């Protein structure tokens with residue numbers, strides 16, 4: 337028997353979470369059984385934990401947790417053997433397939449990545465889907481060329497933002513972090529931000545489609561009016577990695593920055609990344625993300641904290657990365 341946080345749906349259609357004892361036979365089919373050690377709370381986890389499942393959860397009962405790291409217990413796939421350390425992100429695990437909010441998970445071998453040298457399972461979840469996506473974003477910006485001048489990171493004190501700031505700074509870029517929480521300024525500077533931009537400065541509706549060429553690149557976790565505004569502030573030929581929509585799914589922009597400044601808008605999707613890309617990103621994380629900076633982002637938690645943390649992240653109240661020890 338093992339512990340799991342199980343979401344069940346009431347007659348009113350609303351889901352509630354409660355700890356239950358399960359057996360391996362209760363888990364969905366898959367080729368690898370993993371003893372989960374750490375999981376985390378990403379924005380999507382907040383949606384899945386919310387009463388309506390955020391439109392992401394298809395069936396109840398459900399075990400959430402869109403990412404986890406742990407040790408293989410048994411494997412029907414030749415690529416993995418008992419004792420291997422693995423990390424999982426994406427593939428709708430935690431949304432459609434049961435995820436990491438349990439002490440064991442059974443998944444397809446294709447969805448796993450062997451933990452790269454230099455990262456333990458706790459560090460892997462301090463990175464988690466949010467940090468993995470930050471690295472995908474950095475790689476996409478690099479592929480298109482990062483221009484001189486500061487790289488802007490929006491939603492900087494959140495999960496995606498914090499890891500993005502730390503990676504970009506470690507790679508030698510000037511980093512400007514946008515935050516709506518001025519009290520996180522020292523934290524962002526400790527991660528390597530050289531400039532703090534107040535959210536209000538960028539949240540106003542655009543008045544002019546183009547402003548001064550300012551940013552050499554951008555990782556945007558916020559979307560909405562902020563993204564529209566930022567597009568008009570990019571340097572000629574610079575790129576914006578569009579990651580998230582914490583500030584809204586709309587995009588009240590004009591095409592002018594694309595036409596007159598050759599700005600690139602790069603969509604980043606962490607969910608359906610092929611194995612080779614995931615491996616490359618995790619190896620870059622192990623190499624380029626300073627582990628002391630990663631540690632400074634960690635908010636330690638246990639499974640009983642999950643419902644509250646899910647609500648907190650949707651309200652933009654989580655700073656850095658929640659790391660859940662599922663065996664605590």
Ligand code: NDP
Nearest residue numbers: 379491492493494495496515516580581582583605606652
């Ligand atoms: P967090 O909640 O940790 O961070 C989001 C941050 O955005 C907040 O901390 C806050 O930063 C800022 N923010 C929140 N609400 C608003 C608002 N109304 N206006 C402006 N800024 C706001 O979430 P994550 O970092 O985990 O995820 C961020 C986004 O990225 C989400 O939309 C998530 O779904 C998406 N995402 C996408 C992935 C992909 O594959 N494309 C993968 C992972 C995440 P501050 O307080 O500093 O202002």
